[in-house]
Amino acid sequence: MSQPLSGRVALITGAARGQGRAHAVRLSAEGADIIAVDIAGPLPSSVPYDSPTLDDLAETADLVRANGRKAIAAAVDIRDIDALKGAVDQAVGDLGRLDVIVANAGICCPSPWDQITPQAFRDTIDTNVIGTWNTVMAGAQHIVDGGRGGSIILVGSAAGIKMQSFMIHYTASKHAVVGMARAFAAELGRYNIRVNSLNPGAVSTPMGTGRMREALQSAADDYPHLQGMHKPLLPEGIAQPEDIADAVAWLASDQSKFVTATQLSVDIGVGYV
Numbered sequence: 455m456s457q458p459l460s461g462r463v464a465l466i467t468g469a470a471r472g473q474g475r476a477h478a479v480r481l482s483a484e485g486a487d488i489i490a491v492d493i494a495g496p497l498p499s500s501v502p503y504d505s506p507t508l509d510d511l512a513e514t515a516d517l518v519r520a521n522g523r524k525a526i527a528a529a530v531d532i533r534d535i536d537a538l539k540g541a542v543d544q545a546v547g548d549l550g551r552l553d554v555i556v557a558n559a560g561i562c563c564p565s566p567w568d569q570i571t572p573q574a575f576r577d578t579i580d581t582n583v584i585g586t587w588n589t590v591m592a593g594a595q596h597i598v599d600g601g602r603g604g605s606i607i608l609v610g611s612a613a614g615i616k617m618q619s620f621m622i623h624y625t626a627s628k629h630a631v632v633g634m635a636r637a638f639a640a641e642l643g644r645y646n647i648r649v650n651s652l653n654p655g656a657v658s659t660p661m662g663t664g665r666m667r668e669a670l671q672s673a674a675d676d677y678p679h680l681q682g683m684h685k686p687l688l689p690e691g692i693a694q695p696e697d698i699a700d701a702v703a704w705l706a707s708d709q710s711k712f713v714t715a716t717q718l719s720v721d722i723g724v725g726y727v
């Protein structure tokens with residue numbers, strides 16, 4: 455039986471672990487070959503959780519191959535547009551085409567407003583905004599050249615829909631991602647390329663672990679009136695990466711062929727106001 459993404463190729467950034475790995479596993483299970491990009495090494499020092507490794511990225515590639523699809527893994531920093539373009543050009547040359555981009559890589563370093571350093575602000579914008587833009591710039595022309603249309607999914611956050619306290623830089627970066635998706639949608643629509651942002655709430659990944667929780671809790675302790683403003687509407691408060699991958703699979707497939715320039719929230723209702 456033909457699968458929804460049979461014969462297609464997807465570029466996924468931040469694919470070494472967490473949501474990016476879940477997207478690689480899911481899209482390959484639906485028939486796509488995968489170009490898996492990740493820094494797979496030290497994240498900026500402002501990031502309060504562990505960095506992924508080359509082994510993590512290799513494990514994602516193995517999981518894709520276990521689904522019977524091809525995987526090309528590239529350890530690349532999305533802030534480096536030349537390196538990213540080089541890796542994507544080579545992988546698309548090897549796999550023959552590109553149909554889907556999932557710009558998923560991102561960082562988050564929570565702090566109260568007066569403790570965010572210029573370096574942390576710059577790291578967040580460089581990765582989440584410039585890196586996302588670099589990803590589209592490295593891949594979109596290949597989709598245009600294929601002449602078959604495609605789907606570009608920019609991973610934002612509930613913090614791109616409403617404000618997230620103790621994350622001014624992250625909130626600014628994810629609002630930029632939401633706007634970037636809409637703006638790219640306007641110009642790429644003529645090539646039948648759809649561009650949407652996908653905005654998760656809390657997801658159980660390494661980003662939400664370690665010193666991240668302590669950093670958020672210590673900020674919240676100083677601002678008791680802000681506690682409770684990110685409560686979910688549904689009983690379950692945290693999604694699994696596979697729950698977000700369900701939405702990625704839908705946006706990547708022809709089932710969403712008339713969906714573009716939208717911001718899809720999979721956030722358990724935290725972004726409702």
Ligand SMILES: NC(=O)c1ccc[n+]([C@@H]2O[C@H](COP(=O)([O-])OP(=O)(O)OC[C@H]3O[C@@H](n4cnc5c(N)ncnc54)[C@H](O)[C@@H]3O)[C@@H](O)[C@H]2O)c1
Pocket residue numbers: 467468469470471472473474491492493494495497505506530531532533558559560561562581585609610611612653654655656657658659660661662
């Ligand atoms: N976890 C959450 O609660 C949550 C909520 C909303 C949105 N998000 C967003 O979802 C996306 C995926 O995050 P996750 O939860 O899987 O976190 P994660 O930290 O587990 O995975 C993110 C991946 O991005 C990679 N990455 C970061 N900077 C990079 C760079 N410069 N170049 C290449 N790769 C880089 C990391 O190495 C990592 O493997 C991010 O954009 C994040 O902002 C996460």
